Amino acid sequence: MYLWFVAALLFAGELSGESELEAAEANPEVPGVVLDNGAEVFGVEGALKVGVAKPRLEWDPNGYVLFCPCMGRFGNQAEHFLGGLAFAKAVNRTLALPPWRTDRNVPFSEWFKVEPLQSYHRVVSMEAFLEQLAPVHWPPGRRKGYCWRNRRDTNAKCGMKEGNPFGPFWDHLGVDFDEFVFYEFTYQQTEAWTKEFPPSSHPVLAFKGAPASFPMKAAHRQLQEFLQWTSTITVPGQDFIQTTFQGRPYIGIHLRNGPDFERACANVEGTSNFMASPQCTDIMPGRTVTHKMCFPSREEILRKTKNAILATRAKFVFVATDNDPLVEELEQHLKSLKVKVHHLNPHLPQLDLYILGQAQHFIGNCVSSFTSFVKRERDVHNRTSSFWGVD
Ligand SMILES: Nc1nc2c(ncn2[C@@H]2O[C@H](COP(=O)(O)OP(=O)(O)OP(=O)(O)O)[C@@H](O)[C@H]2O)c(=O)[nH]1
Ligand SMILES: *[C@@H]1O[C@H](CO)[C@@H](O)[C@H](O)[C@H]1NC(C)=O
Ligand SMILES: *[C@@H]1O[C@H](CO)[C@@H](O)[C@H](O)[C@H]1NC(C)=O
Secondary structure (H helix, E strand, O other), X not given: OOHHHHHHXXXXXXXXXXXXXXHHHHOOOOOOEEOOOXXXXXXXXXXXXXXXXXXXXXXXXXOEEEEOOOOOOHHHHXXXXXXXXXXXXXXXXXXXEOOEEOOOEEOHHHHEOOHHHHOOOOEEEHHHHHHHHHHHHOOOOOOEEEEEOOOOOOOOOOOOOOOOOHHHHHHHHOOOOOEEEEEOOOOOOHHHHHHHOOOOOOOEEEEOOOOOOOOOOHHHHHHHHHOXXXXXXXXXXXXXXXXXXXXXXXXXXXXXXXXXXXXXXXXXXXXXXXXXXXXXXXXXXXXXXXXXXXXXXHHHHHHHHHHHHHHHOOOEEEEEEOOOOOHHHHHHHOHHHOOEEEEOOOOOHHHHHHHHHOOXXXXXXXXXXXXXXXXHHHHHOOOEEEEOOOO
């Protein structure tokens, strides 16, 4: 039953041309495969566009924003990315799309299309920026790193490449920093940025972390519209959905029920803000975070899933989790409704995100930024979502 899916995954793996990308990273003189006619083939989408000439980038006199999405895992990084994108637009600089950080650098365009972002603001891939523009406009020896510092902390250190993932991130891109610049204002103070750091003397603002807050600003959630999956994710995702549900509706649920969340949730009761919680507390004035939202009981999960099944008459549940998918418990509880429960545990967590995004209804964990990615994507498409512990 999963054979097609496995085949699709292998296929997608081949398309992503990992070995080619790695070779390109090892030797920046060879950015892609050069064809007879002088055209080059790049990465995932590029592999399909054989014969299209590589566009030469033009330097943007308004300057660039670079940053490492160096906090947390994918959900955190995605919230930070959208804030960084909004910042680049606010200061009217081109954004160099950072690679995502796992145990390696994943080129931005491996998982997300670049064109949709261009309809919001000027962006360029980090790899293309470094290959085509940096040698002339941001050469080694003239690379400044920008770090925030508290006004009173005159001994502050920047440490652009100190620790993991900061060091490996820039090493992977072949970037070292020669100088540091401190700033003391916030990312919202747009005028301060343009006044203190005009592009003429500060062409490239390379930040240690994302120029954005976490959790993200509510106003930036709608930027999710411009984050659109590539075929690396949609092809195996659609294959799984078609093979498993055959066009019929399913309920997607996200369970963050491992020991890390159990610990993290221990003392949340009554706090006003915890990790991604504004995604559900925002819309309910005076609402605080509860333990039930953060670490819902098995009863709550069974109850809420059953209600969603009753409301939609779906016959399938798709469970995404970092720990216990509760497959038997759910099937037992939904036995009289003849519901089948599926869990995939994919090699790429992004596949779980995609499949959750496509469900008839989604139930997620309000505190989790893995959930918040799905919630935002579903909001963009007018699909319904709810949260454990929130009625
Ligand atoms: N495949 C899969 N991985 C998950 C799931 N839930 C969590 N994870 C993994 O755990 C990571 C959780 O980190 P984030 O994505 O930053 O989201 P978060 O839930 O806010 O968690 P913290 O970063 O620990 O606060 C994800 O990026 C995944 O790698 C899931 O349902 N499926
Ligand atoms: C923003 O930057 C672009 C590209 O450099 C430039 O054409 C445009 O005039 C700038 N807009 C403003 C409001 O400065
Ligand atoms: C979602 O709903 C809004 C408001 O009704 C509408 O403008 C928008 O086009 C819808 N989006 C999609 C993807 O259906």
